[in-house]
Amino acid sequence: MNEQWDKIIIGIDPGTNVMGYGLLGIKEKKPQLIAMGVIKLNRMDDHYMRLHHIFERVTGLINSYLPDEMAIEAPFFGVNVQSMLKLGRAQGVAMAAALNHEIPITEYEPRKIKMAITGNGAASKEQVASMLQRTLKIDKDEMPEFLDATDALAAALCHFYESIKPIPSGGGAKSWKAFVAKNPDRVKK
Numbered sequence: 001m002n003e004q005w006d007k008i009i010i011g012i013d014p015g016t017n018v019m020g021y022g023l024l025g026i027k028e029k030k031p032q033l034i035a036m037g038v039i040k041l042n043r044m045d046d047h048y049m050r051l052h053h054i055f056e057r058v059t060g061l062i063n064s065y066l067p068d069e070m071a072i073e074a075p076f077f078g079v080n081v082q083s084m085l086k087l088g089r090a091q092g093v094a095m096a097a098a099l100n101h102e103i104p105i106t107e108y109e110p111r112k113i114k115m116a117i118t119g120n121g122a123a124s125k126e127q128v129a130s131m132l133q134r135t136l137k138i139d140k141d142e143m144p145e146f147l148d149a150t151d152a153l154a155a156a157l158c159h160f161y162e163s164i165k166p167i168p169s170g171g172g173a174k175s176w177k178a179f180v181a182k183n184p185d186r187v188k189k
Contacts, residue, residue, distance in 0.1 A: 004025070005025040006027055006028065006029075007026040007069065008023060008034065008066060008067040008068050008069075009024045009068065009069050009070070009156040009160060010023050010065065010067035010070050010071070010103075010156065011023070011024070011071045011152040011155035011156030011159070012058070012070065012071070012073065012091075012094045012152050012155065013149075013151035013155060014075065014087055014090045015041070015090060016047070016050055016087060016090050017042040018038050018042065019038065019054060020037075020038050020147075020148030020149040020150070020151050020152035021036065021039065021058070021061055021152045022035070022036040022149060022150070022154070022156050023036065023061070023153075024157060024160060026160060029164060031157060032136065033138055033153070035065070036150065036152065036153045037149050038144065038149050039054065039057045039058075041054070047086060047089075050090070051089055051090065051093045054090055054093045054094055054097075055094075055096065058093075058097035059097045059100070062098065062101050062103065067103060068104075069103060069106070069159065070105045070106070071105075071158060071159030072091060072094060072106070072155060073107075073113060073155050074091075074109050074110065108159070108162075113154050113158045114127075116154075116158035116162070117132060117157060117158060118131045125150070128147075128151065128154050129143065129147055132153055132154060132157065136157070
């Protein structure tokens, strides 16, 4: 499946009840939705079985779509320490699935993801979903019921945006000729 894309990014929105995932295909520096959805965990009472299910499902997504990179939302630091611990474990298990396949992982704070997608670090989940729908031209009937899926897709799109930012040249070149001399590896011949 990876042959049709220059790169595939899997985004993960960790959760212990519902975990979101989104896959973006990049072709000629243009992102396109491949898939998004959720892993429902609330039917399982045992926390360790939830973690096992996360590992199995994320591994299955990796085996099916062969992503090149993972973008994962950093846990939100809330008041409840127990919830934070469980969320951190869920994130760690998803990361372990990626590491098991030697997939590089980048972690993003929720505010950074929202800022990258909407221009507002305090945007609502609904605003993020709406902007993703417009940006990636997703049909309304393809939009998921759970916003955890769009949050995961937002992490992947944020990662794409970060990957295409210009690299500072260090000191700033005074002319195009000086830039080329300082950065021969960044110029196509």
